[in-house]
Amino acid sequence: xxxxxxxxxxxxxxxxxxxxxxxxxxxxxxxxxxxxxxxxxxxxxxxxxxxxxxxxxxxxxxxxxxxxxxxxxxxxxxxxxxxxxxxxxxxxxxxxxxxxxxxxxxxxxxxxxxxxxxxxxxxxxxxxxxxxxxxxxxxxxxxxxxxxxxxxxxxxxxxxxxxxxxxxxxxxxxxxxxxxxxxxxxxxxxxxxxxxxxxxxxxxxxxxxxxxxxxxxxxxxxxxxxxxxxxxxxxxxxxxxxxxxxxxxxxxxxxxxxxxxxxxxxxxxxxxxxxxxxxxxxxxxxxxx
Amino acid sequence: xxxxxxxxxxxxxxxxxxxxxxxxxxxxxxxxxxxxxxxxxxxxxxxxxxxxxxxxxxxxxxxxxxxxxxxxxxxxxxxxxxxxxxxxxxxxxxxxxxxxxxxxxxxxxxxxxxxxxxxxxxxxxxxxxxxxxxxxxxxxxxxxxxxxxxxxxxxxxxxxxxxxxxxxxxxxxxxxx
Numbered sequence: 001x002x003x004x005x006x007x008x009x010x011x012x013x014x015x016x017x018x019x020x021x022x023x024x025x026x027x028x029x030x031x032x033x034x035x036x037x038x039x040x041x042x043x044x045x046x047x048x049x050x051x052x053x054x055x056x057x058x059x060x061x062x063x064x065x066x067x068x069x070x071x072x073x074x075x076x077x078x079x080x081x082x083x084x085x086x087x088x089x090x091x092x093x094x095x096x097x098x099x100x101x102x103x104x105x106x107x108x109x110x111x112x113x114x115x116x117x118x119x120x121x122x123x124x125x126x127x128x129x130x131x132x133x134x135x136x137x138x139x140x141x142x143x144x145x146x147x148x149x150x151x152x153x154x155x156x157x158x159x160x161x162x163x164x165x166x167x168x169x170x171x172x173x174x175x176x177x178x179x180x181x182x183x184x185x186x187x188x189x190x191x192x193x194x195x196x197x198x199x200x201x202x203x204x205x206x207x208x209x210x211x212x213x214x215x216x217x218x219x220x221x222x223x224x225x226x227x228x229x230x231x232x233x234x235x236x237x238x239x240x241x242x243x244x245x246x247x248x249x250x251x252x253x254x255x256x257x258x259x260x261x262x263x264x265x266x267x268x269x270x271x272x273x274x275x276x277x278x279x280x281x282x283x284x285x286x287x288x289x
Numbered sequence: 290x291x292x293x294x295x296x297x298x299x300x301x302x303x304x305x306x307x308x309x310x311x312x313x314x315x316x317x318x319x320x321x322x323x324x325x326x327x328x329x330x331x332x333x334x335x336x337x338x339x340x341x342x343x344x345x346x347x348x349x350x351x352x353x354x355x356x357x358x359x360x361x362x363x364x365x366x367x368x369x370x371x372x373x374x375x376x377x378x379x380x381x382x383x384x385x386x387x388x389x390x391x392x393x394x395x396x397x398x399x400x401x402x403x404x405x406x407x408x409x410x411x412x413x414x415x416x417x418x419x420x421x422x423x424x425x426x427x428x429x430x431x432x433x434x435x436x437x438x439x440x441x442x443x444x445x446x447x448x449x450x451x452x453x454x455x456x457x458x459x460x461x462x463x464x465x466x
Contacts, residue, residue: 054361054363055363056347056363056364057347057363058345058346058347058437058438060343060426060428060437060438062395062396062397062428062430069430069431070395070396070428070429070430071430072343072396072428072429072430072435072437074343074344074345074346074437074438101392103390103401103424105422105442105444106351106353106359106442106444107351107353107359107361107442108351108422108424108440108442110399110401110424112392112399133394133395133397135392135397135399135426137349137424137426137438137440139349139351139359139361139440140359141359141361148347148349148363148438148440149347149349149426149437149438149440151397151399151426151428151437151438152397153394153395153396153397155395156395156396159394159395161394162394165394
């Protein structure tokens with residue numbers, strides 16, 4: 001190769017390096033560009049997002065236990081990204097902010113934002129869509145905006161994200177089949193929701209025989225069909241198949257005792273199914289006077 | 290004597306229940322945090338902060354150096370208590386909150402609070418004043434709020450700290466599907 005060609009290659013190399021460097025600098029020029037980079041990385045390769053955090057940063061997540069009580073945990077960045085990486089190995093993840101509330105002063109920026117996430121199962125057309133609210137704190141340190149903390153709250157089924165943070169005209173398409181996954185396969189299975197029997201793909205089924213089940217109901221003066229003189233109450237079948245007495249406000253004291261005894265005498269159920277996942281489901285029963 | 294002990298015990302219980310009740314609101318937790326932050330006695334400061342912070346919570350500060358460079362101190366409560374002990378020995382600290390905005394959703398609240406800080410040097414009684422922006426994330430758990438992280442940023446006297454952080458800028462963002 002001639003000297004002239006060598007020089008040309010060298011110049012191209014320098015130019016490309018500079019361009020890449022400029023791109024990096026540009027990506028870090030504002031907290032919002034750092035936020036964009038964060039969502040791109042957690043969507044593509046979560047472990048790479050570590051470089052966007054300050055050392056010692058934390059991620060707070062809010063989840064719910066079986067009694068629907070909130071459980072807050074502070075995770076290390078490594079622990080959080082490792083959890084995301086585990087999900088990433090079975091799904092293609094796409095996350096992006098929707099509405100951002102931005103506050104900044106000098107070297108500190110806070111962003112409170114709604115986030116849209118799509119999890120498409122690898123090798124399948126199954127897709128899970130979810131919404132969350134996330135609070136970011138950024139600090140500009142050594143000319144880079146870095147994340148010092150994130151707090152994440154997934155949407156609670158009974159508390160929709162306010163329209164200010166999820167404007168219908170902006171987000172209408174997100175849940176209406178405009179995504180690459182076929183619309184017919186798109187579903188929004190919600191692990192926190194308590195479904196009714198009509199809402200699930202497969203309702204809960206008692207593991208014993210039908211005869212045994214009927215005998216158990218009649219022992220306690222209970223039926224699953226409504227007839228005159230009977231009072232309704234509900235039983236919650238958990239994801240693990242265990243049964244719990246749920247709504248009993250219309251029952252008298254003795255009726256509550258009977259309903260309680262019936263539920264306690266039950267063996268496990270096959271739980272309700274939505275999108276091939278076990279979910280909580282509420283069943284209605286009726287008890288004699 | 291027994292009667293007095295009983296009254297004292299009931300008073301303590303009442304005080305304790307009232308104290309925990311105030312933590313059921315964001316207002317109550319923010320107020321309790323400022324009380325703890327101003328607490329000059331180290332063990333009391335530690336006990337009060339422990340009651341308010343979620344385990345593993347961050348306490349970070351952002352200040353400016355002499356040349357305007359950012360100074361960032363990050364760590365959990367124990368580190369803050371250790372690093373700030375000399376400061377609390379030297380100064381009495383008074384905070385006066387005058388502006389606050391709260392963004393919240395379900396069991397998470399993002400608090401941005403502006404305070405006037407007055408430092409009084411114990412030896413000389415000389416006073417120093419400035420503004421601080423306290424940015425806190427709160428989470429609701431076990432029927433009360435906890436602070437998951439707090440970062441305070443020092444403003445300049447006469448600066449525009451309140452306008453900058455109490456007015457939100459709304460961005461609408463949707464890229465591809």
